[in-house]
Amino acid sequence: MTTTSDVGTGAVTAAGTEPVTGGAAAGGTAPAVAEPRTLTYSEAVREAMAQAMTADESVFLFGEDVGTYGGAFGVSGDLVHRFGTERVRDTPISELGIVGAAVGAGLAGMRPIVEIQFSDFTAQAMDQIANQAAKIHFMLGGAATVPMVLRAPGGSGTGAAAQHSQSLEAWFAHVPGLKVVMPSTAADAKGLLLSAIDDPNPVIVLEHKLLYKQSGPVPEDPVRVPLGETAVRRTGADVTIVATGVMVPRALEAAERLATDGVSAAVLDPRTLRPLDDQTIVDSVAATGRALLVQEAPRTGGFMSEIAARIVESPAFGRLQAPVSRLCGLDVPIPYAPQLEQAAVPQVDDIVAKAGELVRRW
Amino acid sequence: MTLTADPGLAKHALTTMWTIRRFEEAVDDMFARGLMHGTMHLSIGQEAVPTGACMALSEGDYITSTHRGHGHCIAKGAKLDAMMAELLAKETGYCRGRGGSMHIADVATGNLGANGIVAGGVPIAAGAGLAVRMRGGSQVVVSFFGDGAVNEGAWHEGVNLAAIWDLPVVFVCENNRYGMSMSVDRAFNVDTLAERARGYGIPGVTVDGNDPQAVHDVVTDAVQRARSGGGPSFVEALTYRWKGHSKSDKNLYRTREEIESWRERDPIAAFESAVTGAAAATAPSVPPALSESDVEECRILARDRVREAIRTASAAPDADAATLTDAVYAPAGAPIAGGTRG
Numbered sequence: 001m002t003t004t005s006d007v008g009t010g011a012v013t014a015a016g017t018e019p020v021t022g023g024a025a026a027g028g029t030a031p032a033v034a035e036p037r038t039l040t041y042s043e044a045v046r047e048a049m050a051q052a053m054t055a056d057e058s059v060f061l062f063g064e065d066v067g068t069y070g071g072a073f074g075v076s077g078d079l080v081h082r083f084g085t086e087r088v089r090d091t092p093i094s095e096l097g098i099v100g101a102a103v104g105a106g107l108a109g110m111r112p113i114v115e116i117q118f119s120d121f122t123a124q125a126m127d128q129i130a131n132q133a134a135k136i137h138f139m140l141g142g143a144a145t146v147p148m149v150l151r152a153p154g155g156s157g158t159g160a161a162a163q164h165s166q167s168l169e170a171w172f173a174h175v176p177g178l179k180v181v182m183p184s185t186a187a188d189a190k191g192l193l194l195s196a197i198d199d200p201n202p203v204i205v206l207e208h209k210l211l212y213k214q215s216g217p218v219p220e221d222p223v224r225v226p227l228g229e230t231a232v233r234r235t236g237a238d239v240t241i242v243a244t245g246v247m248v249p250r251a252l253e254a255a256e257r258l259a260t261d262g263v264s265a266a267v268l269d270p271r272t273l274r275p276l277d278d279q280t281i282v283d284s285v286a287a288t289g290r291a292l293l294v295q296e297a298p299r300t301g302g303f304m305s306e307i308a309a310r311i312v313e314s315p316a317f318g319r320l321q322a323p324v325s326r327l328c329g330l331d332v333p334i335p336y337a338p339q340l341e342q343a344a345v346p347q348v349d350d351i352v353a354k355a356g357e358l359v360r361r362w
Numbered sequence: 363m364t365l366t367a368d369p370g371l372a373k374h375a376l377t378t379m380w381t382i383r384r385f386e387e388a389v390d391d392m393f394a395r396g397l398m399h400g401t402m403h404l405s406i407g408q409e410a411v412p413t414g415a416c417m418a419l420s421e422g423d424y425i426t427s428t429h430r431g432h433g434h435c436i437a438k439g440a441k442l443d444a445m446m447a448e449l450l451a452k453e454t455g456y457c458r459g460r461g462g463s464m465h466i467a468d469v470a471t472g473n474l475g476a477n478g479i480v481a482g483g484v485p486i487a488a489g490a491g492l493a494v495r496m497r498g499g500s501q502v503v504v505s506f507f508g509d510g511a512v513n514e515g516a517w518h519e520g521v522n523l524a525a526i527w528d529l530p531v532v533f534v535c536e537n538n539r540y541g542m543s544m545s546v547d548r549a550f551n552v553d554t555l556a557e558r559a560r561g562y563g564i565p566g567v568t569v570d571g572n573d574p575q576a577v578h579d580v581v582t583d584a585v586q587r588a589r590s591g592g593g594p595s596f597v598e599a600l601t602y603r604w605k606g607h608s609k610s611d612k613n614l615y616r617t618r619e620e621i622e623s624w625r626e627r628d629p630i631a632a633f634e635s636a637v638t639g640a641a642a643a644t645a646p647s648v649p650p651a652l653s654e655s656d657v658e659e660c661r662i663l664a665r666d667r668v669r670e671a672i673r674t675a676s677a678a679p680d681a682d683a684a685t686l687t688d689a690v691y692a693p694a695g696a697p698i699a700g701g702t703r704g
Contacts, residue, residue, distance in 0.1 A: 060496065086496065092526065097485045097519025104489020107474050108424065109497055112489075127516065131479050132486065139465040140475060141458035142689035145696045176690050200692040 036217035041183070042075050044190035044218045045151070045207065049076070049113060051222040052197045053083050056111060059197060062089035063098060063115030072117040073153055073212055095124035099150065103132050103202075106148040111197060118164045119154035119206055122171075133202035134177030145200040149193070155208040155246055155296055156345055162333035165341075167245065167297035172204045173273040173306070179203040179227060180273040184248035186216035188271055191225030199227065208245045228275035232284070236266035238359045239290040242281055242307055244270060247294045247346060254351035263359050265292075273303055281307060282314040289321035290358050296345045299328035322362030327354045363582070365417070365575050365637075372637040372651040373660055375417060375574050379409040379630045380664030382433040385442065386605075388668050389432075389449055389463075393609060399451055402463040403430040407572075407604035410629035411536050412437035414577030415504055415597075418585045424472045424490050424503040426483030429464045430536075430603070431476035434506050440468040442671035452678040459681025460689065472501070480541070481511035484533070485520030491529030491594070502588045503531045504581070510541025512555050521594070525562040530588035532581060535598045536571060542607045543615035559596035571599025572629040575636075601629070 039047065052059045060083075065072055067080040067090040080088040091098045095116060102112040116122055122129060133146050156165035173180045179201055183189040189207065196203035233248060234255050243251040248269045255265040266284050270276055285291045291311055293304035308324045311317070329345040365371045386406050392398040405412075408430075416425070416437035427434040435445055440456070448455025449463055456466045467475035474490060477483040487505030494501045511517050512535060524531045535555055539546050552558065559566025565584070569576045577599050584595035602624035606613055613621070634657050635641035639650030652660075 058497075092519075092522060094519040094523065096516050097488065097523045100482075100485020100516060100520055101489030101492055101523055104426075104474070104486035104491070104503075105493040105496075106489070107486065108490040108493035110493045127479055127482060128485065132477075132482055136475065137692050138689050139457055139461040140467045140469070141456065141460045142692070142696075143456065143467060144469050144475070145692040147692075179691070198694070200694065200696040 037220055038215045039186050039190075039218040040213055040215050041186045041189045041207070042073065042212040044186040045075050045193055046077050046079060047218070048190040048193040048197070048222070050079060050082065052194060053079075053087060055222070058109060059111045059113065060087040060089065061113045061115065062091050062102075064091055064093055064117050066090060066115050071115060073209065075207075075212070076115065095121050096128055099125035099128040100132065102148045102150070103128055103136070103146055106146045106202075107136070107144055111147050113149045113151060113197065116150060116152040118160075119152035119168050120163050120166050122150070122152055122168065129172070129178070129202070129204070130175050134175045137201065138177055146202050147200045149196045149203050149205060151193070151205045151207060153207045153209045153212070155210060156334045156341055157210045157246070159336060159338060159341065161336040165334035167295070167329065169206055169244070169273055170297060170301055170303045173303055177202070178274060181205045181227065182244045182271065182273065183207065184211065184245055184269050184271070186214065187218045188225055188231070190218050191223055192227065192271060194222050195224045195227050198224065203227070206245070210246045211249075214249070225271070227272045228277050229271065230277040230280035231269045231271055232266065232280065233269050234265070234267040236264040236288065238264045238288055239292055239355050240266045240268060240281070240284040240288045241292045241294060241351065241355060242268045242270065242304070243294040244273070244303070245296055247296055250346065250348050251294055251351055253348045254355060257348070257352050258355055261356060263356055265355055270307070276310075278307070278310040278314070282311060282316045285311050286316040286319045289319050290362065291320075291324045292327060292351070292355050292358055293325065294327045294346055294351055296329050298331045299326060300331050302326075302328055304328060322358050325354065325358055327351060363417075363578065365414070365578055366633075367648065367651050369651045369656070371417070373656065375413050376630070376633060376637065376652070376657065376660040377663050378413045378437050379574065379633065380661050381442070381667055382409045382412070382436050383630060384664045384668040385436060385445070385671070386432055388672060389446075390605070398449055400462050401609045402449070403608050404605040405430045405433045405603060407624060407629070408536055408538055408601045409433055410574040410633070411534065411571045411577055411599045411601055412506065414574035415506070415534050415581040417574075417578055418581040419502065419504060422472060423501050423585075424474055424487070426474050426487040426490070426503070426505045427476040428483065428507055428511075429476060429478050429480075430508065431466060431506070432463070435466050435468060435473055435476070438468065438473045439471040440466070440473060442667055443674040444468075446671040447675035447678050450675050450678075451681050452675055453681045454675070454678040455681070458689070481507055481514035481516040481520070483507065484511060484514075484517045485523065487531050487533070488520045488524040488529055491524055491531040492527060494530055495527070500589055501530065502585050503529075504534055504585075505531060506534050506536060508541065509535060509537040509539065509546050509549070509555060510544070511535070512558060513541075513549060521562050521564070521596070524594040525564045528591065528593035531594040532584040532588055533594060533596045534581065535596065536601055537598050538601050538603045540603070540607070540616070545615070554598060556596060556598040564594050564596055566596040566598065568598040568600065571601030572627050572632065574629065574633055602627075
């Protein structure tokens, strides 16, 4: 496997993300430092919230069942016992009201974190997200800010069917004024959330249900991962795979298998869709000459269409050896039956097949 | 406080109402003459509600406003030249030409913003109240909205959150009888909108929204209750907009007679009669708060303020497209409305 020299590998170290497969940490003699501590993605989110609440009195969490219940997916866990019911505040089932209250609290000096149980339910709150939170700073000519974070799990794979399984990142990324974050590792789940909480703008953090139990090394300190830095998860010479959310580990698994077939695939994870670090993507595609863009969301109007456009508008266009390709969810609502659900979104086999085809055919 | 007995308060109330009216008459005129762009929603006829309500507030208290929000801004103490500049698409406008009539805010005076979405400000007001509570502050939030908002989901969710958390919010409904063309008689199956308060376990009262004293009295009670930890209240102020919903309105849904009957109940004329003693059937036992010349002074002051605002705003530079995208996102470390945190 050859490596490209001009991809933004610096971002990997700077951001403190998980080491790429086969990295230097895997072998050799044990250094004199402790093993990197491992947390689940869910624990990493909780730790970020706890550290932010400890450091800043104005940070608080509210949402449906985030208190004693511990959150629908257990993400808030014991936070109510550590920070009390004022700062880890249960709400009625009122998504529009909750997000509106976060906007108001942000305007009046707090830094609220709202948890929406399933990202699908943001449809209930969309006025406050898209018309209020996103636009207030601009509409007021910069005279006010809305510092708030909206966390919501998205994605399929749990048998929860069409109203509890969507990948809605393109909705949010289409609205100027919102920032959109999609962590794919435990370290990023913590580091990106800390940056989101610091940010003076409304930030939508789309967690993935299938990643909550995945473990990875996470720094104990509140290390920020900046918004707007694409992570190079794996370097490669033949094709650049760009993936988001749960498609990142699938792309990495696919890249492993491709390597045994003699195909060298780079895997890039934008991590934040707004702001988007497209330069790292463009640089990688310029080096490999091929781009495979993988998303769980339906194809039409999806965010990978935006990335495709950025690539073909860039100087990388002249280096392309193959059409820029997308591998997306089907244009269907997510179904219930497990075999149907799997068929609706890209799997590792699909990525292997598509990437292999791109390299062999072109 | 008795607005009609204290000369200082009477002058303030009267000047505020006249300023709102003159401001809106001026923008109506400029729009008709093609000097103003876009659209706007005028509150002529409703001036007593923001005037009476905002006089119950203290410095630092918040309001959320509506698409029909010029009166709220003025009553809360906004600068007329910056308002006028915004309407005239100037760089010196409150929103640097980004917002226009429907999005004027004045964070310095606690005005968290007008809102183009009906009931959009209601849950925001609850959230501002939550912030006050969590920061240990003593401010109160007044959320203005119209009758149309009371049938929006956001209204119910926002009022309920304020109610269950005892937040310091006063919900002030300007019931001007129409949500665009839909009359309250057709849009509600309750006799008064204030009845809705009972469903949330908070006090609700209906008042004459054309009487600044009546509005002031009930809002003062509600503000005191909110400030002392007693939770939110709902005030329904009955009033009427003389002008159409917006610039496209042909008034097809109401009669000339109905409009005329409400014009005869002009809140400003009624207040002038009250403060000069002209309304009293018999000779008043106390001297009237204001003389005819005091009243004339208030009118002139309002007129001159609006004229000066037009002059200042007209001379200001136009909003500059070169900086169009610079306020989409706040830079790191941007100041926030609540001032220093924690």
